Amino acid sequence: MKRLLSFLVVFSLLAFAGYKAGVWWLADQRLAEVRTELSRLGVLERGQISSALDGRLLLKEASWLDFRLTQPLTMGLVELDAHSPIDLVTGLANPGAATGDWTLVIERASMILEPTMFRNWVTEDVDESTAGNPLIALSCAPDPRQHLGSGDLKRMGIDSISGDFKLTQSRDGLAVELHTSAVGSLELNWPGARLNVSRTGIDLTGLEQTAEATLRDGGLMRRISAYCSRETALTVNEWSVTAAKALARGLEARGYQASGQLVALYRQWLTEGGELQFNANFGSDTFGVPVRTQERPQAAWQVTYNGAQVPDVYLTRMQPKAPEVAPEAYEPVTHPETSSHAQWFEEPVENADAWQGQTVRVTLSNGKSVEGRLVSVGERELEVARMIAGGEVAYPMLIRAVARFEVWRRGRAN
Structure with missing residues (x-):
């Protein structure tokens, strides 16, 4: 034993x-x-x-x-x-x-998180002119091309x-x-x-x-809407309208038109956040959002917001529209220094350190121009971050090679 x-x-x-x-x-x-x-x-x-x-x-x-x-x-x-x-x-x-x-x-x-999460070489072969309209474009700077990035999250305390x-x-x-x-x-x-x-x-x-999804923002959307509206000098309501228009343009570029309730739900989510419960189909072009047709006149997305069913959320087909960009997004109308309108103002490159975090345009002696957020200024170099392919990419430049340094800002009152 x-x-x-x-x-x-x-x-x-x-x-x-x-x-x-x-x-x-x-x-x-x-x-x-x-x-x-x-x-x-x-x-x-x-x-x-x-x-x-x-x-x-x-x-x-x-x-x-x-x-x-x-x-x-x-x-x-x-x-x-x-x-x-x-x-x-x-x-x-x-x-x-x-x-x-x-x-x-x-x-x-x-x-x-860092102000620039993507390395410089990531998008060097990307042709931005061929990129389609993004569905989610949250402008968080006076320049409408500057969208929410990791640098903004850091400034929000994240x-x-x-x-x-x-x-x-x-x-x-x-x-x-x-x-x-x-x-x-x-x-x-x-x-x-x-x-x-x-x-x-x-x-x-x-x-x-079909998958059943539940999304909760944990208070993030209120922080984003408050921050971005302040940075763009808009009210929260005006900022949400701008973001909703970007969503509509993105859908139209893909051949779809959003119902009024879908746009309203998107705006409500951007400003208030909360809980969304919805069905998703990752194998479909619209990820489960139904498309109304003559054969399916009552099709609607099964989605609830904070426990309440949201009716009439759907898409309809249309001819794809070419991307439309407001002219001011390329070159704002010039206003005098005393104006409250935002525009490009030339500043001495020696004072670049005072404009960290702001949208700038740097023109080099070889004629190349880079626009984006100024993220760092050193003794020999400065770095400008651009939003490309969904993230910020930093471009270091020698200060001695800068021929023109401009800041996107409002005029100063005398």
């Missing part, structure tokens, strides 16, 4: 050590493959690997740095729960064979974005939860969707299935 007990103890210890070592080795191999596959896009640091007997794999202090960004995404804890040790080992040994339920949890994920993420794959479908401390939360219930992971990549099936 004593020998049997000793054998069981030794066997249990060996099995425990073998399981721990096997999971660590398999996880290290799979993560090395992932790191190699992603090496052309960024750097993945796996952190410390550990496991639990209930079928959980844990990574502590992992991080991901996209080469296009200036800051990494840090993750305090990444937990993969396969719900059993056998399923965990099977999934790590052959990811394509994993067909059961699993849960991925990321805790204490965080990214520090120095980083942090939160927790949870992805659950079950036989019924996918469930996603994202909760942040500063920019709200998103919950997604996607019946019929399946995330298939293999050594060759990730394949998502069930795109044609």
Whole structure:
């Protein structure tokens, strides 16, 4: 009996050590493959690997740095729960064979914000003239071309974005939860969707299935509307009208016209925020917003705002319109220095430090001109950030090469 007990103890210890070592080795191999596959896009640091007997794999202090960004995404804890040790080992040994339920949890994920989040070379091959009208264009500067960026979030007191993420794959479908401390939360219930992971990549099936989404802003939209309206010298109502017109232009450029209720809901969300619950279809051109036709005259989007159903939210088809840009967006009408109208005013480049955070236009001695937000001024260089491809990209320039320095501002009263 004593020998049997000793054998069981030794066997249990060996099995425990073998399981721990096997999971660590398999996880290290799979993560090395992932790191190699992603090496052309960024750097993945796996952190410390550990496991639990209930079928959980844990990574502590992992991080991901996209080469296009200036800051990494840090993750305090990444937990993969396969719900059993056998399923965990099977999934790590052959990811394509994993067909059961699993849960991925990321805790204490965080990214520090900088005035310029994209590196200089990211969009050097992008032709801005071919870019279509954006659907969401939130102007946050006197220059209507200057949209909301990470620099604005920092000036609003948001120095980083942090939160927790949870992805659950079950036989019924996918469930996603994202909760942040500063920019709200998103919950997604996607019946019929399946995330298939293999050594060759990730394949998502069930795109044609309708997902149920819940979006909460956590007070962010009120802060944005107050900040942007102040920066553009408009009332909150006037600013929301401008943003709604940008949405309408973006839809028209794509061949759709928004209903009055859709535009009104967008304006309400921009100024008040709150909770939106809606159906989304990621496999459709309109992401689930129905298009009314003669065959479907009553089609409407199932959307609730703060618990109340919003009627008559839909799109209608129309001939796409060419992008229309107000002439003043290119070159404002000149007004005298005493006018309250905003325009370009030339300033000595020696005083550039006084205009940090403002919209400027810098003309170099070679004739090249750069417009954007002045983010830094040093002894030899100054940096101007431009909104390109959804983010701010900084352009450093030698001060001695600056031939003309202009600031977009209002005139000063005598």
